[in-house]
Amino acid sequence: MAPDIRFFTPDEQGIATALCDQLLGQHDAPTPEAKVPLVNLIDSRLAEQQTDGWHYDDMPADGQAWRDTLGALDADARQQFDSGFAACSRQQQASLIQAVQDRGADDWHGLRAKRVWSLWTRYACTAFYSHPSAWSEIGFSGPAYPRGYKNAGVDKLEPFEVHDARPSEDPLRGQRGAQE
Amino acid sequence: MSSVRDRNESAWLLPADGKRVNHQLRQDMRRFDDSDEVDLLVVGCGAGGSTMLQRLARAGWKVVALDAGPFWDPAADWVSDEAGSHHLYWTEPRVISGSDPVPLGSNNSGRGVGGSMVHYAGYTPRFHPSDFHTHTHDGVGADWPIDYADLKPYYEAIEEELPVAGEKWPWGDPHSYPYRPHPVGGNGEIFLRGAVHLGLTAKVGPVAIVNGRFGNRAHCIYRGFCLQGCKVNAKASPLITHIPDALAHGAEVRANSMVTKIEIDERSGRATGVHYVRDGVPHFQRAAIVVVAGYSIETPRLLLNSACDRFPDGLCNDFDQVGRYLMVQGAPQTAGRFDAEVRMFKAPPPEVSTEAFYETDPTKPYKRGFSIQTVSPLPITWAEHVAAQGHWGADLREYMSDYVHWSCLGALCEFLAQPDNRVTLSEEKDRHGLPIAHFSYSQCDNDAALMRAAQSVMENILHAAGADEVITIDRFAHLVGGARMATDEEQGVVDAQCRTFAVPNLYITDGSVLPTQGSANPALTIMAVAARAAERLISISRRGN
Numbered sequence: 001m002a003p004d005i006r007f008f009t010p011d012e013q014g015i016a017t018a019l020c021d022q023l024l025g026q027h028d029a030p031t032p033e034a035k036v037p038l039v040n041l042i043d044s045r046l047a048e049q050q051t052d053g054w055h056y057d058d059m060p061a062d063g064q065a066w067r068d069t070l071g072a073l074d075a076d077a078r079q080q081f082d083s084g085f086a087a088c089s090r091q092q093q094a095s096l097i098q099a100v101q102d103r104g105a106d107d108w109h110g111l112r113a114k115r116v117w118s119l120w121t122r123y124a125c126t127a128f129y130s131h132p133s134a135w136s137e138i139g140f141s142g143p144a145y146p147r148g149y150k151n152a153g154v155d156k157l158e159p160f161e162v163h164d165a166r167p168s169e170d171p172l173r174g175q176r177g178a179q180e
Numbered sequence: 181m182s183s184v185r186d187r188n189e190s191a192w193l194l195p196a197d198g199k200r201v202n203h204q205l206r207q208d209m210r211r212f213d214d215s216d217e218v219d220l221l222v223v224g225c226g227a228g229g230s231t232m233l234q235r236l237a238r239a240g241w242k243v244v245a246l247d248a249g250p251f252w253d254p255a256a257d258w259v260s261d262e263a264g265s266h267h268l269y270w271t272e273p274r275v276i277s278g279s280d281p282v283p284l285g286s287n288n289s290g291r292g293v294g295g296s297m298v299h300y301a302g303y304t305p306r307f308h309p310s311d312f313h314t315h316t317h318d319g320v321g322a323d324w325p326i327d328y329a330d331l332k333p334y335y336e337a338i339e340e341e342l343p344v345a346g347e348k349w350p351w352g353d354p355h356s357y358p359y360r361p362h363p364v365g366g367n368g369e370i371f372l373r374g375a376v377h378l379g380l381t382a383k384v385g386p387v388a389i390v391n392g393r394f395g396n397r398a399h400c401i402y403r404g405f406c407l408q409g410c411k412v413n414a415k416a417s418p419l420i421t422h423i424p425d426a427l428a429h430g431a432e433v434r435a436n437s438m439v440t441k442i443e444i445d446e447r448s449g450r451a452t453g454v455h456y457v458r459d460g461v462p463h464f465q466r467a468a469i470v471v472v473a474g475y476s477i478e479t480p481r482l483l484l485n486s487a488c489d490r491f492p493d494g495l496c497n498d499f500d501q502v503g504r505y506l507m508v509q510g511a512p513q514t515a516g517r518f519d520a521e522v523r524m525f526k527a528p529p530p531e532v533s534t535e536a537f538y539e540t541d542p543t544k545p546y547k548r549g550f551s552i553q554t555v556s557p558l559p560i561t562w563a564e565h566v567a568a569q570g571h572w573g574a575d576l577r578e579y580m581s582d583y584v585h586w587s588c589l590g591a592l593c594e595f596l597a598q599p600d601n602r603v604t605l606s607e608e609k610d611r612h613g614l615p616i617a618h619f620s621y622s623q624c625d626n627d628a629a630l631m632r633a634a635q636s637v638m639e640n641i642l643h644a645a646g647a648d649e650v651i652t653i654d655r656f657a658h659l660v661g662g663a664r665m666a667t668d669e670e671q672g673v674v675d676a677q678c679r680t681f682a683v684p685n686l687y688i689t690d691g692s693v694l695p696t697q698g699s700a701n702p703a704l705t706i707m708a709v710a711a712r713a714a715e716r717l718i719s720i721s722r723r724g725n
């Protein structure tokens with residue numbers, strides 16, 4: 001079961017949920033239970049001050065940085081779409097998020113946008129790819145303890161592994177194809 | 181040299197019953213009182229501190245080591261979970277700045293007995309002879325007050341104690357390793373294949389992972405969790421390579437004890453012991469000699485936080501040297517995509533390396549060089565690579581789903597020592613009310629040129645092996661410097677024996693004393709420097725007696 005929310009306010013939880021679902025493409029999960037509980041996992045870390053062990057001198061500590069940036073994202077939504085971020089349409093949310101990424105090294109609400117982007121993606125990706133359902137999705141065969149791996153090497157499988165189910169779907173070629 | 185077991189019995193003191201800890205040894209550990217004046221006290225149980233402790237305990241000294249973190253039990257405390265391994269890192273607050281701020285924590289800072297060797301990859305290359313004279317030979321960096329030959333016997337000793345596995349090593353001072361190289365997985369295979377196509381020499385090793393029988397250490401099971409703490413006891417860290425022998429020879433390891441200040445007697449100018457906090461209660465442990473081994477951020481911080489009337493600007497800081505010349509290595513990682521399935525997670529991340537680009541190449545516009553090694557990021561770390569390319573949302577998920585097709589190499593570029601890359605004290609305080617460390621870092625032009633050169637070589641290797649696409653992430657690895665070894669007190673903090681210039685019974689034996697770092701992972705050199713300092717201390721005391 002996902003840990004209870006202890007750090008975020010209900011408003012922040014709503015904004016963070018919409019943001020994280022966008023960042024990890026979780027909107028289309030068939031049921032709420034099929035989603036990795038990103039916000040609960042991030043909230044736990046912030047409640048316990050389990051940071052990465054550093055913060056930039058021009059950024060507040062991680063907990064405050066999350067609060068400030070969720071507030072700023074909501075302010076952008078109200079200004080542009082006259083609605084809180086969580087209530088915006090998926091397209092509106094995506095355009096607001098893309099705008100932050102596009103600012104790169106420039107300022108966004110008094111913070112450097114790329115540091116905000118790093119904060120969001122670092123926490124969200126750590127939560128998502130720590131989850132066994134994400135491991136299955138990417139073909140990671142798990143921590144293998146205590147059994148270990150006995151058949152390492154290019155194109156070699158353990159008895160319990162399976163090959164990539166869609167070997168021809170290379171996202172890179174897909175992108176190149178789309179651009180050409 | 182005598183047999184390893186006669187010098188360091190740690191591997192034979194581990195239990196042979198599948199448990200990873202000799203609980204009896206810890207239970208029977210000698211315990212000193214705060215009021216006992218121990219012969220020597222070590223602050224920090226990582227690579228440098230643990231080696232020191234083991235050597236002096238063996239020589240019959242009364243020694244105690246304090247560590248801010250826990251006394252790990254690999255079976256009970258370490259988990260098979262990338263995110264759940266977060267408690268292995270030093271995550272107390274720190275501030276970073278400069279034109280190229282260096283993230284700390286998981287990347288380079290350990291916590292608890294064993295230090296960052298608990299979560300290092302396991303590569304243990306030696307420095308090259310040239311590393312000790314970069315200023316004289318290349319006009320960059322600094323000269324050490326000691327030479328490669330001074331460290332060589334200690335390199336050999338530590339390589340046997342860890343023990344190190346690898347092919348006969350052709351670079352630097354050519355040497356061989358006590359254990360044969362491990363078989364390689366998909367990632368190592370790709371690196372070797374690319375190197376063959378380019379006519380580039382690459383070798384398997386050197387890794388401090390048992391390959392064969394060594395006391396009661398278990399054989400590697402190739403599960404790829406080296407960076408999350410090796411539950412198997414196959415990968416070396418001082419927790420299993422030096423601490424058991426130290427305990428068996430009467431040393432005390434006092435865990436969960438955060439040292440807050442080194443006390444100096446104003447009249448004699450000598451250290452009298454350290455203040456520390458355990459379970460919220462302040463203590464003072466008396467000691468005849470104090471050794472600091474808190475690594476490049478916490479060692480300078482402790483010295484600066486130990487200011488007193490005699491040292492108003494921080495202990496040993498009369499010449500404004502404490503915290504300066506702190507270095508990282510430029511560590512770009514380049515990944516290549518193959519139609520075949522590489523499954524790089526199936527094997528230890530450290531497999532194959534090349535030091536063919538380590539030395540200054542007179543045909544290049546930059547000085548010094550870089551090494552290239554396999555790195556095999558697990559899912560969370562791999563997501564950092566993909567997210568760094570700008571992907572998010574469904575695009576990120578799709579890209580990530582191709583994980584089994586990727587191979588990944590990492591470089592270590594020798595970044596140069598610069599005085600303004602340093603630790604100072606922040607206005608911000610930790611939970612003990614002590615100012616936290618502020619680490620400022622900026623690259624110079626030579627550093628940036630090495631990053632680009634290393635990336636280009638990694639791209640060539642991966643393309644030569646058949647990669648259709650490559651992506652790169654810029655990052656940093658390792659810490660050294662911050663209290664460097666020098667010939668005099670205006671150039672550094674400690675002398676060639678690791679004794680501080682300012683306080684005669686205060687030593688520093690960790691990575692912070694290294695004046696340069698080459699393109700080698702620093703753990704082996706930190707241990708060798710500590711082992712040498714320990715031997716000097718022992719021989720001085722024998723002469724004194």
